[in-house]
Amino acid sequence: PSTTPSSAPLRHFLVDTDLTAAEQAEVLDLAQAMKADRYLHRPLAGPQTGIVFFDKTSTRTRVSFAAGIADLGGQPLIVNPGEAQLGHKESIADTAQVLSRMVSVIVWRTYAQAGLEEMAEHATVPVVNALSDDYHPCQLLADLLTVREHKGRTEGLVMTYLGDAANNMANSYLLAGVTAGMHVRVTGPSGYLPDAAVVAAAEARAAETGGSVLVTTDAAQALDGADVVVTDTWISMGQEEEKEARQTLFRDYAVDAQAMAKAAPDAVFLHCLPAYRGLEVSAEVIDGPQSVVFDEAENRLHAQKALMAWLLYRSGLATAPATT
Ligand code: CP
Numbered sequence: 676p677s678t679t680p681s682s683a684p685l686r687h688f689l690v691d692t693d694l695t696a697a698e699q700a701e702v703l704d705l706a707q708a709m710k711a712d713r714y715l716h717r718p719l720a721g722p723q724t725g726i727v728f729f730d731k732t733s734t735r736t737r738v739s740f741a742a743g744i745a746d747l748g749g750q751p752l753i754v755n756p757g758e759a760q761l762g763h764k765e766s767i768a769d770t771a772q773v774l775s776r777m778v779s780v781i782v783w784r785t786y787a788q789a790g791l792e793e794m795a796e797h798a799t800v801p802v803v804n805a806l807s808d809d810y811h812p813c814q815l816l817a818d819l820l821t822v823r824e825h826k827g828r829t830e831g832l833v834m835t836y837l838g839d840a841a842n843n844m845a846n847s848y849l850l851a852g853v854t855a856g857m858h859v860r861v862t863g864p865s866g867y868l869p870d871a872a873v874v875a876a877a878e879a880r881a882a883e884t885g886g887s888v889l890v891t892t893d894a895a896q897a898l899d900g901a902d903v904v905v906t907d908t909w910i911s912m913g914q915e916e917e918k919e920a921r922q923t924l925f926r927d928y929a930v931d932a933q934a935m936a937k938a939a940p941d942a943v944f945l946h947c948l949p950a951y952r953g954l955e956v957s958a959e960v961i962d963g964p965q966s967v968v969f970d971e972a973e974n975r976l977h978a979q980k981a982l983m984a985w986l987l988y989r990s991g992l993a994t995a996p997a998t999t
């Protein structure tokens with residue numbers, strides 16, 4: 676597949692802003708069509724192989740990419756932490772070139788964003804970020820699809836993220852949320868707020884879409900009238916040594932019934948999962964009527980199938996989906 680002649684520029688998905696607002700909408704439209712008709716488009720029929728590398732553990736990402744690549748007609752190859760030469764004996768650049776001769780898409784969950792950038796620089800097939808320390812853009816496609824389903828739109832809605840506002844999910848909520856025309860509010864304790872560079876990138880994108888950005892330590896202000904309330908674990912993968920401190924650090928930013936009462940009465944609650952009931956979210960909220968977390972988890976499958984199909988098509992490596 677890497678030798679398919681193509682004049683189209685190779686497309687990757689390493690950070691939420693790799694898709695313009697119009698492109699993100701195209702992927703979400705395609706995801707909705709592919710959710711309605713699971714085998715609508717099979718660009719990996721052959722079957723071609725999609726490789727999915729994990730440097731960190733996973734349930735949803737592993738299964739949604741494996742099932743998704745199979746649904747697209749392809750064959751998934753899952754590589755668990757420590758199984759490949761990558762990261763031990765072989766450079767990212769060499770790995771990218773070898774894989775590109777054999778597979779049609781490279782999906783990678785890793786630590787450093789710079790590693791993904793290096794992989795993309797040397798690959799001749801699309802590279803997809805399946806979570807890094809900095810971003811989780813595939814998760815956001817699923818979240819936005821879920822918001823569309825429950826609210827009918829994303830534009831103009833207020834989405835509030837509470838908790839560890841310096842982590843990958845907070846960054847991706849900011850960037851993908853404003854790309855979808857949302858008013859994104861992010862709140863957490865001082866010292867755990869997004870980097871200025873991420874906020875600036877989100878503000879620049881918001882200026883194009885009519886969205887907006889608010890970063891504050893005031894949870895009540897951030898929650899006021901929100902349409903969508905989101906949180907994430909306080910202890911991300913790689914932060915296990917800080918576990919004890921982190922279990923109390925974000926206490927004022929937990930999503931419980933009191934917090935939900937500050938949002939709009941018809942607000943929905945999202946969480947990328949895995950969740951820790953009694954820490955970042957109460958059982959009452961995540962297991963209650965406003966929670967849409969299992970729709971959100973399912974939507975990983977539909978959103979990523981659409982993303983892979985779209986990247987292959989836009990890179991000149993596959994035919995257009997029937998709906999495009
Ligand atoms: N939300 C998410 O990415 O879950 P996993 O870590 O189980 O893949």
Ligand code: NVA
Binds near residue numbers: 910947
């Ligand atoms: N912030 C979390 C997300 C897990 C899907 C982590 O990086 O572990």
